[in-house]
Amino acid sequence: MNEIEAVGVGVLAGTAPGEEGRTSERPWLFGLLVAPMAVLANGIIQGVLSFLMRRQGVGVGRSSEIISLLILPQTIYFLWSPITDFLMRRRTWLMMGSVAAGVLMALAFHQKNLASHTAVAVLFLSACCGQLVVSGCGGMMGALRIERSRRIAGSFYQGGSLAFGAIAIFVLAMLAERMGQGMLGIVAGALIAVPSLLALAAPEQKLITTERLGQTIGRIGSEFKNTFWRWKAIPYTLTMLFPIASGSAIGLLPSVAQDYGVNVHQMAWMNGVAGALLMAAGSLAATLIPARIRASVGYLTVALINAATLGILWLGPQRPTTYYLGVTLYLFTIGTCYAMFTAVVLEFLGYSGKSGSGRYSIINSLGNVPVAYMTALDGWGGNRWGARGLSGTEAVAGAVGASILLAYFLTRKTQTAEVLIAP
Structure with a gap:
């Protein structure tokens, strides 16, 4: 059993919502519900973990392999995430996944060597449990009734x-100098598990109840068919897979900072906490985009602007001011792109229904594909044409991909009922 609410086209499109509907959904709460996964993935795994392993004498190559x-669970979590559509409410699964991930993280930190096979296995299980937060949030966002609330x-x-990930890196890096690894693991586990209690504040959503297994399978099959087995799913799938606003340059721009005359400390600040806060601000800025603008159109438009910001680094003089301006605008707009990407995922998903978490996980996982191949492509461009080639490669690929799909969506009428209504 899981959440569903019977709503009409007017409510979903945000054309006839009452004030009570606007306030009862509390969409801002998702900025807090994601905290457990933000701490685990952005704060620990892709944050302080390499620093902690380096202190233990683990080589860079080994650390890279482990991370x-x-x-990997961020790409393959659709294999187990559908469990959050069954047995319990999604917010309950969110809390259970967070607590399990926190406990496992604490156990991993109690190992003498974080690079040991046991520690890595426990960390991997923690990452897998943490993905239940993502699928749970996705299913709950898909159950929101008003398009404005979804945005x-x-x-x-x-x-x-982004914000909680940056805060976790700062807190754990500071505490690493003041306490042992075991105690640090307890703190890390608490930072993952405790915020999940905020899920109790999430608005209660009605449950789908079916009497027979056949009815459940039939409903799920119908929902998957209405989401994926239609011609209009093709452009949405291409939007997920095209090299559009992938953010791949985020991890590569520090490597070319010296080419623009930027020193190590300035680079660390710009691409560290300040960069994360810039992206967080960009994400929140996406709320200024009116809900009447189709999510796919808004996303692709912002993606074109994001590609243009890379043009500053590509074509501008190699000076520190060029780097600061280009990176600042790039990080801010990539944050806006991330927020609009989620809006496109929800537009593709339609209404959550019985299988919302599973379908959300599949669609969201597709977004990791361009991150992987664009990282390699950006690196190739940097090796071939130098510092300018890195940003130029992503700028051109992103602009071309966004232009093609934007032209398509602008020539198609918005059909709210088909996209948003549950069968």
């Missing part, structure tokens, strides 16, 4: 993910 393994939820979800 690559630990981020706000997606913006706060992405902004919270």
Whole structure:
């Protein structure tokens, strides 16, 4: 059993919502609900973990291999995430996944060597449990009745993910100098588990109840068919897979900072906490985009602007001011793109129904594909044409991909009922 609410086209499109409907959904809460996964993925696995392993004498190559393994669940979590559509409410699964991930994280930190096979295995299980937060949030966002609420939820979800990740890196890095690894693991586990209690404040959503297994299978099959087995699913799938606003340059721009005359400390600040806060601000800025603008059109438009910001680094003089301006605008607009990407995922998903978490996980996982191949492509461009080639490669690929799909969506009428209504 899981959540569903019977609503009409007017409510979903945000054309006839009452004030009570606007306030009862509390979409801003998703900026807090994502905190457990933000701490685990952005704060620990892709944050302080390499620093902690380096202190233990683990080589850079080994650390890279471990982190690559630990981020794998972000791509394959659709294999187990559908469980959040069954047995309990999604918010309950969110809390259970967070607590399990926190406990496992604490156990991993109690191992003498974080690079040991046992520690890595426990960390991997923690990452897998943490993904239940993502699928749970996705299912709950898909059950929101008002399009404006969906946009706000997606913006706060992405902004919270970036902000809490940056805060976790700062807190854990500071505490690492003051306490042992075991105690640090307890703190890390608490930072993952405790915020999940905020799920109790999430608005209660009605449950889908079916009497027979056949009815459940039939409903799920119908929902998957209405989402994926239609011609209009093709452009949405391409939007997920095209090299559009992938953010791949985020991890590569520090490597070219010296080419623009930027020193190590300035680079660390710009691409560290300040960068995360810039992206969080960009995510929240997406709430300013009116809900009447189709999510796919808004996303692709912002993606074109994001590609243009890379043009500053590509074509501008190689000076510190060029780097600061280009990176600042790039990080801010990529945050806005992330928020609008979530809005597109929800537009593709339609209404959550019985299988919302599973369908959300599949769609969201597709978004990791361009991150992988664009990282390689950006690196190739940097090796071939130098510092300018890195940003130029992503700028051109992103602009071309966004232009093609934007032209398509602008020539198609918005059909709210078909996209948003549950069968």
